[in-house]
Amino acid sequence: MLRSVGVVTMCVVAVLAAAVAAIGFRAHGAEIAAATFQGAVPALALRFAVTPLSAPFCALLAILTTAVAMWCMRRGAPGEPLLIALFTAAMLLVLVARSVALFFIAWEAMSLVSAFLVAAHHDRRGVRRATFTYLVVAQTGALCVLVALTLLALAAGDTSFAGIAAHAARLSPGLRDTVFVFALLGFGSKAGLMPLHFWLPRAHPVAPASASAMLSGAMLKVALYGLLVVTLELAAPGPSWWGLALVAIGTVSAVGGVLYALVDHDLKRLLAYHSVENVGIIVIGIGVALLARSAGSSALAGLALVAALFHTINHGLFKALLFLGAGTVNEVEGTVDLERLGGLWGELVWTAPFFLIGCAAITGLPPFNGFASEWLTFQSLVGGLSGGGLTVTFVFVAAIAGLALTGGLAAACFVKVFGVVFLGASRRIDARPAVRERLDASTTGVALLAGLCIVLGVVPMLAVGPLAGVVGKTLGLVVLPPPALPVLPVTLALLPLAGALLCVVMAARRSIRFVPTWTCGSPVSAAAQYTATAFSKPLRTVFAFVLLPERQRRYEMGSSRWLPERISYRTESRYLVDEGARRFAAVILRFARRFRLVQSGSLRMYLAYALAALIVAVGLAR
């Protein structure tokens, strides 16, 4: 019952989001379908409106909500859908908020509801800690967002976004930069940019899979939407260093995210690290767009922004797909530990191929959607390479190299994930009867996402066309996608597909004989398969200077001096950022101890504080 109510609510929110998206895509001006609720205080007016820029995000929200709702019909706890519906509604509210007060209220609602989602399994180990970390980062970030928006509103003397945007051109450079830094801290921490990503790999894996799908697929994107609104509209035009900084941060996030994903063997945490990576790729596109815009080359700015928005949509699709797949694996096997999974291809007969499509898409293989948007991002980087001065060239060359490395490492990581979880033989120790998955609502939800990954990959213009329109209306220019884009995916994938068919035909005509794996004569054993830890070992060694791996080997000797009875091997990476964060937290705590003096615990003292604050406030207001 609870589940049905939740799923229906999710569907309602999805329809709403789709409607908003439809309005936004058709919009010609900056804002349409606007409504303002004036309260007693004019500064707290709540203004709703649909803008072209919010349309792609709303469309993504609608698709993801539908797919997750379908998944929730069969899987997950019954209470989850209702919370997720609330969460989605809050995100939708952020996307249509066009005044400071409403934006902040919606933003906080989004953070709080998602915190409940993260805390869903609060009885499990580490979940409360993760929720706490998430809340601290979310609230600090929200504070930064509030500071940025308030500064803008004060300068403009208006709290509606339209009013702020109208005043944007007259902002002083110092204020503009301050706003950018606060917006970057606030939105960047929510989006999971390095080095403020550390809450993400903690919070996403402990949340239920359906919630993780929405957190990674949609919420990070809403944060990027906030960044776009500030940099393209409210505080625009920015100086060139904004774009350069975003390209650099994006590259660090992309490479760093994928490196940590590579050595992680908790499927959901690994996927969370890939969100850091993909947000990095998106932010590279945003950075190139800002840089090109400040340099006056509008064609490049349009291309880069289309690339960023396209990758935003694509990442939402395949990341939600992968998280839902991981949720299914978790329900079937009771674990997402890569070292204990294996050979699920034969059981999850529906989820496995869809998951493979997700892996191929996130790796950027043609003809899936990740390829098209990553290719566009590369194009925009190469386009900007020769434009600016030496600094720009240096940063862009580093970004191209970083992005190429990211692509390669992501491929390695998803070969590991898919090869270990779905292929090979099962690593299960306790035998249980194999269950063959059936095509039901939840697999259909995953299929919907997989289908979109293929469709948007094969026919990228389906997404690029409307996105070019959105970017054109937002930046006030005409965007022409590269002429090669519509035919590129098919050109690349046609012959490989034909080759695959040739193999099928050959196999049908001259049957293939199935034999035991050649193991040099020893008995075939599932334990002899390469594990995830072993697979990532070479890269762990090559990147030891970042990953700081530690390993423990333990030998339990039995009767023989030479032959150990048990060997155990453990390896773990320490996180550079976490080490830094720990030191930072220690400093803050030491500082906080000094302030204990004012916290006397006496009620009268607190009343005196409140009175003093009131007097000061009244004094200031006069």
Place this chain on the structure above:
Amino acid sequence: MMLLLAQVLSIAALAPLVQGVMKRLRANLQGRPGPSPLQPYRDLAKLLNKEALLPHGVSPIPLVAPGIVLGVAVTFASVLPIVAPNAMGIVDVIALAFLLGLGRFVLALAALDTRSSFAGMAASREMTFGSLVEPALLLALLGGAALGRGTHLSVLPDVPFGLAGMLAFAAFFLVLLAETARVPVDNQETHYELTMIHEGLVLEYSGWQLAMLQYAGYIRQLCFLVLAAMLLPGGAEGWRHLPWILGLMGAVTVVETLFAKLRLFEVPQLFGTALIFAVASIGLRVLGGLA
């Protein structure tokens, strides 16, 4: 279109010969008589007539992987700007890198599916080196060409050759050694399980499937040689790269004879060197105002 077909067919026809000649040359340099240069054709014919075996319980991925890898190789052959500079102008340097990634991805998955620890080890190493070589590959080709000229492969032969071009070529040559499984990185002739990379990936393959994979490898190798030749001076016209291709075949063989295989964890330094060459090449082009 006919010209393009002729290009693909001639690359496909000559690729085993190139492999045979290089193998013979290497044997001669090492003081062995070596097999006939036509031996690869005979091997392929023999394998094509043999039955294919696969391990019990595998998914369809190992079944279709050889076809996908072959398709990737043939696509590679069709996008090279030899006879038809603009026929396939839509496939650029970046798309090429993604395309090569497709073949690698599928083959590594197939290797993991065979449950063999040797294949798994090879998959791990292939993906490691594949990811490390990708930045060098991309920047070498961009350094060779793309600055201000777009990213199309067809601009490669028109770029003026200079110090920057030389550096780009040096970077690409190191990439070529890695991508064609040559000695400082890999050894095509080894069957010692712990050292092989590419041979390990295809360990469980046999019969016509192995023939497809080997043929794909030959085509890929010739394509890389052609691409490297295009980074050298010679003009855009058709087969004027031929002397360079022959020279490169010799150079690869000499490298294979003179050098020993690098230790596994020293290989990344080779890619680092390639990356530095490529970045220096781009830097020179930007400083020289060629952008």
